Each structure stands twice: as structure tokens, then as C-alpha cells.
Amino acid sequence: MRQVYLDYSATTPVKNKVLEEMLPYFSENFGNPSSLYQIGFKSKDAITLARSRVAQLIGAEDKEIYFTSSGTEADNWAVIGTAKALKPKGNHIITSKIEHHALLHTCEYLEKEGYQVTYLNVDKKGMVSLEELERAITDRTILISIMFANNEVGTIQPIKEIAKIAKKHGVLFHTDGVQALGNLPIDVKELNVDMMSISAHKIYGPKGVGALYIRKGLTIPNLIHGGGQENKKRAGTENVPGIVGFGKAASLADENLASHIEKVRTLRDYFISQITTRIEDVVVNGDMEHRLPGNANLIFKYIEGEALLLYMDTKGIFASTGSACSSATFSPSHVLSAMGLPLEQVYSSIRFTVGDFTTKEDIDYAVDEIVEMVEKLRAFSPYNKDNVMNSAQSCNCQA
Amino acid sequence: MGMYNEKVMEHFTNPRNAGTMENPDAVGSYGSPVCGDMMEISLKIEDNVIVDAKFRTFGCGSAIASSSVATDMIKGKTLEEALALTNQNFVDELGGLPGAKIHCSVLSEQAIKLAIYNYAKEKGLVLEGLKDFDPNEEHDHE
Ligand SMILES: Cc1ncc(COP(=O)(O)O)c(C=O)c1O
Numbered sequence: 001m002r003q004v005y006l007d008y009s010a011t012t013p014v015k016n017k018v019l020e021e022m023l024p025y026f027s028e029n030f031g032n033p034s035s036l037y038q039i040g041f042k043s044k045d046a047i048t049l050a051r052s053r054v055a056q057l058i059g060a061e062d063k064e065i066y067f068t069s070s071g072t073e074a075d076n077w078a079v080i081g082t083a084k085a086l087k088p089k090g091n092h093i094i095t096s097k098i099e100h101h102a103l104l105h106t107c108e109y110l111e112k113e114g115y116q117v118t119y120l121n122v123d124k125k126g127m128v129s130l131e132e133l134e135r136a137i138t139d140r141t142i143l144i145s146i147m148f149a150n151n152e153v154g155t156i157q158p159i160k161e162i163a164k165i166a167k168k169h170g171v172l173f174h175t176d177g178v179q180a181l182g183n184l185p186i187d188v189k190e191l192n193v194d195m196m197s198i199s200a201h202k203i204y205g206p207k208g209v210g211a212l213y214i215r216k217g218l219t220i221p222n223l224i225h226g227g228g229q230e231n232k233k234r235a236g237t238e239n240v241p242g243i244v245g246f247g248k249a250a251s252l253a254d255e256n257l258a259s260h261i262e263k264v265r266t267l268r269d270y271f272i273s274q275i276t277t278r279i280e281d282v283v284v285n286g287d288m289e290h291r292l293p294g295n296a297n298l299i300f301k302y303i304e305g306e307a308l309l310l311y312m313d314t315k316g317i318f319a320s321t322g323s324a325c326s327s328a329t330f331s332p333s334h335v336l337s338a339m340g341l342p343l344e345q346v347y348s349s350i351r352f353t354v355g356d357f358t359t360k361e362d363i364d365y366a367v368d369e370i371v372e373m374v375e376k377l378r379a380f381s382p383y384n385k386d387n388v389m390n391s392a393q394s395c396n397c398q399a
Numbered sequence: 400m401g402m403y404n405e406k407v408m409e410h411f412t413n414p415r416n417a418g419t420m421e422n423p424d425a426v427g428s429y430g431s432p433v434c435g436d437m438m439e440i441s442l443k444i445e446d447n448v449i450v451d452a453k454f455r456t457f458g459c460g461s462a463i464a465s466s467s468v469a470t471d472m473i474k475g476k477t478l479e480e481a482l483a484l485t486n487q488n489f490v491d492e493l494g495g496l497p498g499a500k501i502h503c504s505v506l507s508e509q510a511i512k513l514a515i516y517n518y519a520k521e522k523g524l525v526l527e528g529l530k531d532f533d534p535n536e537e538h539d540h541e
Contacts, residue, residue, distance in 0.1 A: 306459040314412060344432030380417035382439045382455040
């Protein structure tokens with residue numbers, strides 16, 4: 001069966017050129033980078049090169065890049081580290097309601113530890129308001145953390161303006177750049193951000209490796225304690241093959257940035273136009289202007305997203321949803337809810353993300369199948385144009 | 400291996416009794432789009448026997464598969480027999496559902512009971528199986 005992967009925001013396949021560079025570091029070049037002999041030096045040199053490649057992609061200096069085990073760890077480190085370091089100054093953190101759980105759950109953890117967190121609203125398109133942000137700042141505010149680009153709807157925030165506001169009030173600014181990396185030009189110096197989290201597996205590198213950019217001159221306490229790796233800032237023997245892969249993926253992303261953006265945007269726009277012209281009552285979530293080039297998040301009215309995903313899976317089409325049928329373990333997408341989407345439309349939303357290996361033929365196949373599936377599922381839906389779902393109805397189902 | 404077994408997938412991709420019918424003798428709907436699933440069931444009833452059943456469902460794969468087996472199972476049954484069926488019977492017939500999805504089959508049980516309740520009320524029937532049934536019962540969603 002044909003397989004069409006439309007979930008590049010979840011993760012990406014490791015590119016062959018990336019894998020090739022990684023492989024020797026599993027076997028012949030297995031040395032510990034801290035060791036004082038040839039194969040150790042080889043590993044150390046490989047990390048040095050990777051660091052400079054990652055730095056290059058975001059306009060940072062090499063020594064401002066600290067490798068971590070994931071984007072999640074980088075988020076934890078930035079937020080918890082800052083909170084601990086600045087406790088004497090204040091206990092207030094500002095973030096948004098649409099952050100990744102890596103950020104949100106870290107903030108919730110800090111709330112239990114006595115910190116106060118303001119979760120900024122977003123508008124219908126998923127944008128934070130600069131005025132609301134500025135109003136939220138108090139003399140107890142120690143950190144602003146707003147994601148660069150959202151993983152569900154792809155909305156890109158005005159990072160430069162947010163950084164300006166943070167500077168004006170003398171507050172540190174961290175941004176979760178995991179989804180933005182490799183999908184738009186990023187220059188941390190021009191943006192003037194203090195910290196940025198990134199991850200390798202969203203840019204055709206391996207899973208389990210990320211990095212935190214920490215602006216030179218800024219010091220935050222360590223999250224992981226132990227050996228002296230990463231300039232004594234992040235302990236643990238380095239994931240050398242992973243870091244090497246991150247480096248190679250970063251240099252490929254840097255080389256191909258313009259063509260990558262053009263390619264995925266064209267395919268994404270083609271996908272959206274095909275779907276919306278061939279299927280009635282499909283609505284695009286988010287903002288078409290300030291949006292990641294590969295992201296399409298669509299409401300298929302009158303049907304439930306998980307049912308459509310399951311159907312797509314039987315035809316080898318892979319996408320994702322933040323929503324699923326109500327279950328004890330389930331909560332509907334916090335992002336779409338924060339954007340003010342009524343719940344029944346949250347349940348009907350699906351995220352498609354295209355990437356470097358997507359072809360027009362993939363899109364044509366997926367669209368043909370989706371058109372048929374939506375028709376089939378709608379045929380026995382109790383809802384339709386004449387009987388629209390009513391969010392005023394109460395929920396009396398059993399969990 | 401997917402999330403559901405083959406039988407569930409078979410009922411999901413080829414649901415039996417999907418749609419509506421002309422002049423149903425009884426209709427019941429349960430759930431709401433706000434909780435992510437909603438089922439409407441229509442019945443043809445002759446001499447207290449369900450001779451036909453149709454459903455329309457907004458919901459996930461297990462809600463749709465449950466609707467399909469449930470409508471199949473009640474056909475040919477007396478009203479009392481149909482009332483005696485619980486969501487567990489539907490889950491068993493499907494060869495099991497993942498734990499978090501079991502409750503999706505409750506939708507079918509409740510919609511069937513509601514349809515029969517509406518019918519009994521209209522016809523003035525007293526049914527043993529409805530003794531403890533409260534159509535306005537609010538199930539907790541959390
Ligand atoms: C916006 C965002 N932040 C953080 C993460 C977590 O990154 P990682 O998977 O490397 O832990 C992800 C990926 O799922 C993400 O999309």
C-alpha cells in the first residue's frame with residue numbers, strides 16, 4: 001500500500017546524508033569525548049563541528065550552544081534554571097496558553113513550587129497580544145517564554161517585538177524554537193532573544209538530541225548535575241552520534257532553507273486548495289500569513305477527527321490530531337480551545353504537515369482518499385448543513 | 400498492530416445499518432458534539448420486536464464500530480431483550496476495545512434505551528427493563 005506521511009511536525013525521517021555522518025560514531029569512532037587519546041579527540045572534534053553548524057543555523061556563536069537530550073530538556077532547563085536563578089528578584093513567569101506541554105507542564109510544576117505564572121491568551125488566529133503581554137509584566141516578573149512557532153496550527157509569533165518588550169522591562173526572554181528551526185530564517189542576535197530551545201528530530205536529524213541557546217553573558221544554574229560536559233553546564237557523556245546528526249541536519253537545513261520553504265509551502269497551499277475546493281465545509285485553523293510553511297490544520301465539519309485519522313491510516317495516510325473521542329485519558333487540543341474554537345470544531349480538526357519528502361503525487365493520492373472518506377463519514381453523521389452541531393448542548397456522556 | 404482489532408476495524412470501515420429510515424417507530428439520541436460523540440438510533444418495531452435499526456454517529460472509531468454491532472445485535476430482539484443488552488455485550492461482540500475507549504460503547508447502550516423509552520412512553524407500555532432507567536440522568540464527563 002502507498003504510504004503518505006503528512007506529520008512532519010511530529011517528527012521527520014533522518015536524511016541519508018545525516019545518517020552516513022552519524023554511523024561511524026556508533027562503532028569505529030566510539031570514543032568518549034572526554035578521554036585523552038585519539039578516538040576520544042575524534043569524538044570531541046565531531047561535537048565541536050556539530051556545535052558550530054547548529055550555531056550557524058541560528059546565527060549564534062558556537063559557545064552559546066549547549067546540547068541536551070531533547071527540546072523538552074532545553075525547555076525545562078531554560079524555565080527552571082531562570083526561575084531558580086532569579087528567585088531573589090521575583091517569582092512571576094509569563095508564557096502563553098498555546099505552548100507545547102514541555103513548557104506548560106514545566107510552568108505548572110513551578111506553580112506548585114510557589115511561582116506565579118501568567119498564561120497569555122491568543123486571538124482566533126493563535127497570536128499573542130503584545131499589549132496584553134506588556135500589561136502582564138510586573139516588578140516581580142523574571143521570565144517571558146513564548147514559543148516561536150506553534151506545533152499544532154503553525155502560527156508564528158512576533159518574536160522580535162516580544163524581545164523588545166522584554167528588554168525594555170529588563171526581563172529575560174526564552175523562546176521554544178523547536179518548530180521554527182529549519183522552517184524559517186532565524187537569527188538570534190537580530191531577534192535579541194536570551195534563550196532558545198531547539199531539537200534535531202524536527203529537521204531530519206535523530207530523536208533524543210536537542211540544544212539550548214543561551215546568550216553569551218547569561219548564566220543559569222544547571223538542570224542536570226554530574227560531569228563537566230558542555231562547558232560544565234550540562235552533565236552526562238555526550239550523545240555523540242546524535243549530536244553529529246544534529247550538526248549535519250543543521251548544515252543541510254541552512255543550505256536548503258529557501259528551497260525547503262518554497263517547496264513545502266507550495267505543496268501545503270496546493271493541498272489546502274484541493275481539499276477546500278473538493279470538500280464543502282472545511283475551514284482552515286490559524287493564520288495564513290504568519291504560519292509555518294508546511295502546516296495545514298483543517299476543520300472537517302460534522303465528523304470527528306479521530307475517525308477520519310483512523311480511516312486515513314487504513315489507506316496509509318498519516319496525520320495527527322490533538323482531539324479524540326472523549327475518554328478518561330483524553331483532553332481536547334488546548335491550542336485550538338485557547339483560540340476560541342467551539343469544542344465540536346476542535347473534535348473535527350486535523351493537522352497535516354508536509355516536508356522535504358512529500359511529493360505532489362502524495363498529495364493527490366491523499367486528497368482523493370480524504371474526499372471519499374469524508375463523504376462516507378458524513379453520510380452517517382447526525383450533523384450536516386441543516387442540523388449543525390450546537391456547542392450550547394450540554395455534555396451528558398459517561399466517562 | 401493498530402489501536403483496534405480487525406473486527407472493530409471491519410465494523411468501522413463497513414458499518415452495518417448506517418443511516419436513517421422512513422417513518423421510524425422510535426428514535427433516540429445520546430451524547431453531544433461537545434463530548435466528542437453523539438449517536439442517533441432509529442427503530443422499526445412490530446409486536447414489541449425490533450425488526451429494523453439504523454444509526455447515525457458522530458464519534459471516534461470505537462463509537463462507530465459499537466454503533467454498528469449494537470444495531471446488528473438488537474435486530475430480531477424483543478424490546479425486553481434489547482433493554483437487557485449492555486455496552487459490555489457490544490464490546491464482547493467486537494472482541495474487545497482499548498481500555499480508554501470502552502466508554503464509547505456506552506453511547507450505543509444509552510441511545511437504544513432512550514429510543515425504547517420514548518417508544519414505551521408513547522405507547523403506554525410498561526417495560527421491566529426500563530424500571531431503573533432515567534432519561535435525564537447526567538453522566539459525569541470528567
Ligand atoms: C514546540 C515544541 N516544543 C518542544 C518539543 C519537544 O521536543 P523533543 O521532542 O525534542 O523533546 C516539540 C516536539 O514535540 C515541539 O513541537
